[in-house]
Amino acid sequence: MLAGFSRPSAGQILWNGHDISQSGIFHQYKLQLNWLSLKDAVKEKFTVLDNVQWFEVLEGKHGKSLPALELMGLGRLAKDKARMLSMGQRKRLQLARLLAIDRPIWLLDEPSVALDDEGVRLLEYIIAEHRKKGGIVIVATHLSIQIEDAMNLRLPPRFPRRMTLVDMLDRADIA
Numbered sequence: 001m002l003a004g005f006s007r008p009s010a011g012q013i014l015w016n017g018h019d020i021s022q023s024g025i026f027h028q029y030k031l032q033l034n035w036l037s038l039k040d041a042v043k044e045k046f047t048v049l050d051n052v053q054w055f056e057v058l059e060g061k062h063g064k065s066l067p068a069l070e071l072m073g074l075g076r077l078a079k080d081k082a083r084m085l086s087m088g089q090r091k092r093l094q095l096a097r098l099l100a101i102d103r104p105i106w107l108l109d110e111p112s113v114a115l116d117d118e119g120v121r122l123l124e125y126i127i128a129e130h131r132k133k134g135g136i137v138i139v140a141t142h143l144s145i146q147i148e149d150a151m152n153l154r155l156p157p158r159f160p161r162r163m164t165l166v167d168m169l170d171r172a173d174i175a
Contacts, residue, residue, distance in 0.1 A: 002138060003035050003107055034103040036111055040090050044083035048074055051082050051093055056100045068099035072122060087114035092122070099126060106130060106137045112145055120145065 001008050004026055012019045015029040042051055052065040069075050072092040077085070085093065091114045098106060106127075112120050124146050127137050131147075139145060 003033065004030060032103055032105045033107060034098050034101055034105065035107045035109075036094050036098060037109045038113065040094050042082045042085070042090050042093060044081065046082055047079050048082055048085065048093060049078040052096050052100050055097050059101050061101070064100040064102065065096070068096040069093075071099065071126070072096045073118070088116055088119055091115050092119060095123060095126060098130075104135050106135065108137065108139045108141075110141055110143075111139060112141060112143045 001013060004020065007021055012021065014020070015025065015032075018025045020026045020029045043054070046054065049065060049069060052069060053062075056062060056065050066075065066078060069078050072095050074089060074092055074096060077089070082090070082093065091111070095111070111123055115123060120143075127139075127145070127147055130137060137147070139147070
């Protein structure tokens with residue numbers, strides 16, 4: 001809903017006091033958003049640097065791609081084809097895009113998936129730095145990420161989970 005892919009079934013999402021479901025408002029709102037998903041949109045035939053610069057050019061910005069890649073530990077791979085990247089490196093490339101595009105609202109869907117411990121620490125660092133500059137970060141995750149003063153919202157399961165064999169074996173009343 002925050003990314004605009006669906007509408008709330010009740011209530012509204014306000015940005016600067018205006019309902020984002022209104023088309024003119026949504027256009028202004030989405031220009032403030034930076035969305036990271038499990039689908040990485042990495043162009044495998046592009047270089048690592050081109051994959052970040054492409055998004056930067058679309059924003060009418062320049063000069064932040066290489067520093068972002070270096071911060072994310074990918075500077076030495078900037079001229080390599082993206083098809084050579086591991087899953088963790090692809091995630092770091094996505095995070096470098098966040099930094100290069102530099103929009104105030106980050107919507108992060110499972111941002112730590114595929115990252116090693118160092119990558120998670122870098123993620124936590126860039127989130128903290130973004131928030132220090134007044135940025136907003138909304139994270140949907142199943143894995144622990146350390147975010148100072150975070151507000152946590154735990155949603156109930158949408159659908160009842162089916163009992164698995166492990167659940168059945170763990171039940172005390174089944175012998």
